[in-house]
Amino acid sequence: MASAPARSGVPDAVVAGHISLDIHPELAGPVAYEPGRLTVVGPALVSIGGSVANTGLALHRLGVPVRLVAKVGADLFGREVLAQLAAIEGRLASAIITSPDEATSYTVAISPPGVDRTFLHCPGANQTFRAEDVRDETLAGARMFHFGYPPLMREMYAQGGAQLRRLLERVRAAGPATSLDLCAVDPASEAGTVDWQQVLCGALPFVDVFAPSIEELLFMLDRPAHAALQAGPVLAASVDRDLLAGVADRLLDMGVAVVAVKLGDQGLYLRSARDGDRIAAFARRLGLDPAAWLDREVIAPCFEPRALAGTTGAGDATIAGLLAALLRGEDPADAATSATAVGAFSVEAVDSTSAVPPWPDVAARLADGWPRLPLGIALGDNEGTERSPTGTLTLRP
Ligand SMILES: Nc1ncnc2c1ncn2[C@@H]1O[C@H](COP(=O)(O)OP(=O)(O)OP(=O)(O)O)[C@@H](O)[C@H]1O
Ligand SMILES: [Mg+2]
Secondary structure, eight states: OOOOOOOTTOOSEEEEEOOEEEEEEOOSSOOOOOTTOOOOOOOEEEEEESHHHHHHHHHHHHTOOEEEEOEEESSHHHHHHHHHHHHHOGGGGTTOEEETTSOOOEEEEEOOTTSOOEEEEEOGGGGGOOGGGSOHHHHTTOSEEEEEOGGGOHHHHGGGGHHHHHHHHHHHHHSOEEEEEOOOOOTTSGGGGSOHHHHHHHHGGGOSEEOOBHHHHHHHHOHHHHHHHHHSSSGGGTOOHHHHHHHHHHHHHHTOSEEEEEOGGGOEEEEEOSOHHHHHHHHHHHTOOHHHHTTOEEEEOOBOOSSOOOOTTHHHHHHHHHHHHHHHTOOHHHHHHHHHHHHHHHTTSSSSSTTOOOHHHHHHHHHTTOOBOOOOSOOOOOTTOEEOTTSOEEEOO
16 A cells, blocks of 8 residues: 655654664774773764664655654754754754753764674763653644653653653544654663563553564563573574563553564564454554454564674664554554565664665565565464465464
8 A cells, every 4th residue: 555645744653762873983803991901993983873763764764754853962962963864854853852951862882893792872861851842743643653762761761651651641642653662771770770560551551552672571571581582592592472472462461552572583573452442543543454453463584684784773674664564554464574674674784774765665675575584483383374475474363
């Protein structure tokens, strides 16, 4: 189904939340932290990151009219964030708030060749982002609202997540469907001490699509399973369908309509509610067929990238693919296909979004018979499983 023609100046989607400036020094080899030592490095790649830049710009590149809402400081990094957005398209910077008394969030990515990367992250102005920072005028006409990275936004998780709940409740009352993404929690930080189950219980009744990664989700809901995932050689060694269905059920019980769990190189697991009223309330906002979305369980393995350049922000691009699919009116199997297709485009460039093409190019590659990566996750009883022409599996719940 073709997306609706852009109404001038009216966004189809609003993406709000975390934004940062990412600084990637070019490194020839491993760097050890040794007090007193000087290490010569190469030039830095400086790019915008965070949920708003990654998911927002991936949606923009797919052709979805989008508005971005985030907060930066009145400093060098903040001016750079605004300049990079404005260079893509002037109006992308127009709803970004500049806060005079705060620092712009930044990340230093230490990513030597062949070694697992590590990040130094300053959440900066994201820490004080509040529900009121998303203004009613910004939401006017939008059909989808996406919010990302509450674990790096203190106001959003403080007091049991009251601001996050308030924001999502307000947005939903204004009309758009809502979507929420998480990010990894630093266990040694303040966010590591938060009762995330309580935050999710408050927020999820106002979330239509919840799209965390399996790691983030298990950290919040199942610490033993999280520890097993961290210790395991590959994801499929500790994650199977029973585990996914179990956590999805808990989230559906908290009130969300659709759970979409990102599984790294194992793709995407999608589960929708059995409650007809909950699905109807979600489907109505997007003009979706409620029968197609009721009680579905789908797994979409990854599409094989031409070359794996980098997985930074691949999850955010996958969410953009999913949200764009919902705006086109797709069913769960097609939406999971579209999400993983956009995710696979994303890993073909080092950054999150520069390899994401306009939607017709994604559709053309899909129509061409794009191979999938093998699925290692045990699915248990496969009876009744349907395979779509592109290889997405619809399981029998
Ligand atoms: N090797 C790969 N080949 C193709 N697609 C991939 C590959 N690895 C990841 N993806 C895609 O990217 C998504 C990334 O999922 P992941 O679980 O890493 O999310 P994430 O941790 O939220 O990522 P990030 O926060 O870095 O964006 C997968 O759902 C899949 O669509
Ligand atoms: Mg992510």
